[in-house]
Amino acid sequence: MPDISIITIGDELLIGQVIDTNSAWMAQELNKEGFNVIRRVAIADEKQSILTALSEEEKHAAIILITGGLGPTSDDITKPTLCQYFNGRMKLNEEALENVKYLFEKVFKKPVTPINLKQAEVPDCCRVLQNKRGTAPGMLFEKNNAVFISLPGVPYEMQGLMLAEVIPFLKEKFTAAQIIHKTLLTVGIGESALAEKIKDFESALPESIKLAYLPSYGMVRLRLTTKAEFHEKIRQDMDFAFEELKKLTAEYLVTSNDLQMQEVVAEILTLQNKTLATAESCTGGYIAHLLTSIPGSSKFFNGSVVSYTNQAKEKLLQVQSSTIQQFGAVSENTVKEMLPGALKQLDSNYAIAVSGIMGPDGGTDEKPVGTVWVAVGNSQKIITQKFHFRFNRLQNIHLTALNALNLLRKFLLENN
C-alpha cells in the first residue's frame, strides 16, 4: 500500500500570509478512499527548494502530490522546475490550449492574454490532467515506481482535479488499504481528565486499534483507527471498542459521528421539525454564520438579530431599557429578555441569546474580558449559564458560540 506525501509550494505559506487549507482537504479525501498521507511539506517558490523536496519526498513516499506555483505569473516556477527534474522539454498541449480559450471566451468573458496561452505549455514527459475550473492544467509524471502529480493551488481548481482525475487514477493504479476511523466528540471535560477516565479502556485496546485525542478549545474528539486490511474480526473489534468508548464518555458525549457541534444541533432541529433564531450581541453573527454554513439551513434556521448596541437590544428585541440600566448589557436579566424577543421577532420555536465581553477592551473588575451570559429556550422555558473564557477575542467568540450551541443541544434533548 503506497504512502503519500503532499508538497505545497508558495512563499505565502512560509510567511504565514495564507493558511494551507488545501492539504487538509486533500488528506481528508484521500483518507476516505483508504490512502495514507504520511508527510506534508511546505516550501518556497524557489527552484532549488523544489528540486530538493522532490528528491527527498520520493524517498519517503510512492505518491507525491504537489500543489501551487502553477499560475501564469513569473513567480510561479513549479512547471519549469518539474520539467527540469524529469528531464523534459516544454511543449504546447493542444487540449490544454482549447481549455484556456474556452474558459476565457465562455466563462470569464474576457479576452485571453498571451500570458494565459502560455499556460497550455507543459513538459513533454507528463500526462496532462484537464482542469475544467481554471487555466492551469494538472500534470502527472511517472518515474520508476513513483507517481508525481502537480495541481494548481487555487482550492476550487485543485478540488475539481482531485475528484475528477487524481483519486480515480490512484484507485485504479493502487489497491487502497481498508482504513476505518470512528470519531466521537466530547464537550465539558479536559484531555487529561478524559484520559484518566478511559485509561483502562485504552490499555486494553487490541494492538490493531489506535486511539487518538484531538483536543480543541472546549472540545475533545476521540478517534479510533484501524489500518488492517478488511476482515470481519477487526471490524467487530472496532465496533465493540467504539461502543465501550461511547459508554465511558456518555456524560460528555455530543455525537458519535464526525460532525461539528452546529451540525449536531441542525440534525436535532431537523428531526424535531423545529426552527431556531439567535439574538447575538458579543458573537456578532458568528452563531448564525455557523448554522447557515450548513446546506439546507433554511429548513431549521429563521434568522438572527445581531444586537450590537443597547439600542438594538431595546428596539429589535424588546429588552427593557431599565434592565440594561440596572443590570448591564452583559447580564442574566438581559439575555433572558433578548431570548423571547428573538422567538417572537423571528417566529421561531427555539432561540439562543448571548451577551458578553470578548476583549481586548471593555472588561471591568466585576465583569472581566471573557465574561459571557448565554440563554437558550423556547416560549415555555428559558435556561441560562454564565461563562468565563480566558482567551483572545476570536477564540472567545468561538468558545461562546460552541458553548451556546451545546447548551441548546442539551435543552433540545431534555425538553422535547
Add this chain to the structure above:
Amino acid sequence: MPDISIITIGDELLIGQVIDTNSAWMAQELNKEGFNVIRRVAIADEKQSILTALSEEEKHAAIILITGGLGPTSDDITKPTLCQYFNGRMKLNEEALENVKYLFEKVFKKPVTPINLKQAEVPDCCRVLQNKRGTAPGMLFEKNNAVFISLPGVPYEMQGLMLAEVIPFLKEKFTAAQIIHKTLLTVGIGESALAEKIKDFESALPESIKLAYLPSYGMVRLRLTTKAEFHEKIRQDMDFAFEELKKLTAEYLVTSNDLQMQEVVAEILTLQNKTLATAESCTGGYIAHLLTSIPGSSKFFNGSVVSYTNQAKEKLLQVQSSTIQQFGAVSENTVKEMLPGALKQLDSNYAIAVSGIMGPDGGTDEKPVGTVWVAVGNSQKIITQKFHFRFNRLQNIHLTALNALNLLRKFLLENN
C-alpha cells in the same frame, strides 16, 4: 542568517481533521522579526517519522521549531522521542511541576491528576521554557550549531511561549536579517490580467526586490520583498517600487497596507465617525461576523438583521410582501427595500443588504446557484450590483461578503 524549519506533529494533520493554523501564525511572527521560514513539515505521531524529520530538517535549517504531541495522553510521543534523539533521560522539573500544580489549583480549579503531574517530566538535556497557559512545558535543545525548540500544539499555549520565550531567545542568539515586505490588495482584476498590466514594472525591478502574486477568490495581493541587510539605498528602492506599483494598480487598489477588506472598511468608517448595519439573507451573519471580529468594532458597527426567512425580511426590515411575491427574495427590489429597513431599525448611517442563492440547492434556470444581489447606501442614496459566483456554498458566502464590503468601501469614498 539562520533558516528556520517548522515541524508539526499530529495524525490529525495528516488525515485532514484539523487545519494547521499554528505554523502560519508562527511564520508570521518570525517573519516580522526578520527570521526566514524555509520549510514546514507535518508528520504523524509516530516515533520513526519524528526521528527522521528531526535529522532531515537539521540538514536544512539551523533552527527547528516543533509543535504538537506534548499532551498528557499516550498518543503524545514527542517528548520521549526528543529525549531519545538527544540521548537524554527523563527527569522531573521542579519549576514545571509548580506550574502544573498552580494551574490546576488556581486557574482550572480542578484536582490535579497523576497524568498531569507527569507532564513536569522533561529530558535532562533540555532547557525548560515555562508555559504559563498550560501544563505542557516548552523545551529547548542545542546540538552542534542547531537549536531545536519543542512547543505544545494548542494554539493559545504555543502563542504564549513563542512571544514570551522563543522569539526573545532567537533574537538574542541570532542577528535577524532585515526583511521588508510591502503588500497591497487589489479587487476586481484577475492574476493574469494584473500580470499583463505590470509586466514592464516587473521586469524593471532591481534584483534585490522580489514580487509575489497572492491570489485568493476575488482578490489578488501583490507583495514586494527585499531580504538584504538594512541600508538606505535598498529602502529607497523599495519605497520607489511600491509607489510605482500603487499607481499602476490604482483602479483596483483597496489598500496599500496588509489589511483585510473588513479592516479597510472599518478604518474608513472610524475615520468618518459613521456607523454601519447589515441586512443579511444569504450570508447568514458572516459579514457581521467579519466586522465584529475587529477589536473595538462597536465604535462603527451597530448590528445586523439576519433575515433568513421572507417573514423576517417583512417583519424586521419592512420589506413589502408584494415585492417578494413579484420579484422574489433574490432581487434588486428586495435588497433595495432591505437596506432602508436596516438603516432605520439599527439607527445607522450606512447599511449593506444582501440576498442570494448560495447552493448547493435552491437554484433555478433564471436564478442559478451563485446569483446574488447586493445593495449598499445611506438614507440619501442606494447603489446595487448583481453578482454570479461559481463556487461551493462556503466560498460563495465568502465572495458575497468580500464584494459587498468592497462595494460599500467605494460608496464610502465616493459619497463622503
